[in-house]
Amino acid sequence: xxxxxxxxxxxxxxxxxxxxxxxxxxxxxxxxxxxxxxxxxxxxxxxxxxxxxxxxxxxxxxxxxxxxxxxxxxxxxxxxxxxxxxxxxxxxxxxxxxxxxxxxxxxxxxxxxxxxxxxxxxxxxxxxxxxxxxxx
Numbered sequence: 001x002x003x004x005x006x007x008x009x010x011x012x013x014x015x016x017x018x019x020x021x022x023x024x025x026x027x028x029x030x031x032x033x034x035x036x037x038x039x040x041x042x043x044x045x046x047x048x049x050x051x052x053x054x055x056x057x058x059x060x061x062x063x064x065x066x067x068x069x070x071x072x073x074x075x076x077x078x079x080x081x082x083x084x085x086x087x088x089x090x091x092x093x094x095x096x097x098x099x100x101x102x103x104x105x106x107x108x109x110x111x112x113x114x115x116x117x118x119x120x121x122x123x124x125x126x127x128x129x130x131x132x133x134x135x136x
Contacts, residue, residue, distance in 0.1 A: 002057045004034065005068055008094040012038070013087070014048035021052065024081040030064045031056035053094055067091070 012021065022033040035055035043049055058064040070077040071093040080088040 003068070004055055004057050005031075005071055006094040006096075007054050007056060007067075007071065008092045009052045009054065009089045010092065012050040012052055012089065014040075014050065016050065021054070025054075025056060028063060028079070028081065029059055029061040030067055030079070031058040033057075 009021075018036050018038055021036060021038070025031050025033050033054055034057050036052055037054075038050045038052040040048055040050055056067075058068060067077055067079070071091075075093040077091045078088045079091050080086070082088075
């Protein structure tokens with residue numbers, strides 16, 4: 001059984017279609033696209049572009065192994081699909097919504113400590129009193 005990997009491409013030119021994506025992965029000797037789901041959007045300048053969710057059946061090649069390694073380490077890779085025009089896709093590892101961590105916000109480390117927070121709150125209250133005194 002061949003190895004598969006789920007990837008996400010957040011931005012694909014509006015002139016590129018599903019067959020172009022499939023052909024690119026094949027001709028670059030990366031893998032066979034066994035599933036592709038492309039969605040059309042309009043950018044801030046009014047131009048269309050796509051984003052896509054792809055399942056790749058990886059070939060036994062150096063580039064395919066590099067893609068796999070990047071997806072499991074840095075989770076991002078730039079894949080040049082048109083060298084002549086310097087066109088590339090930013091490829092990210094796709095993690096299904098139900099498998100994503102919901103507690104990411106809990107891992108944020110505040111840049112201030114409790115004492116500094118109390119000091120800032122006291123300063124805010126004093127400024128609020130001063131402002132209220134000048135207005136009334």
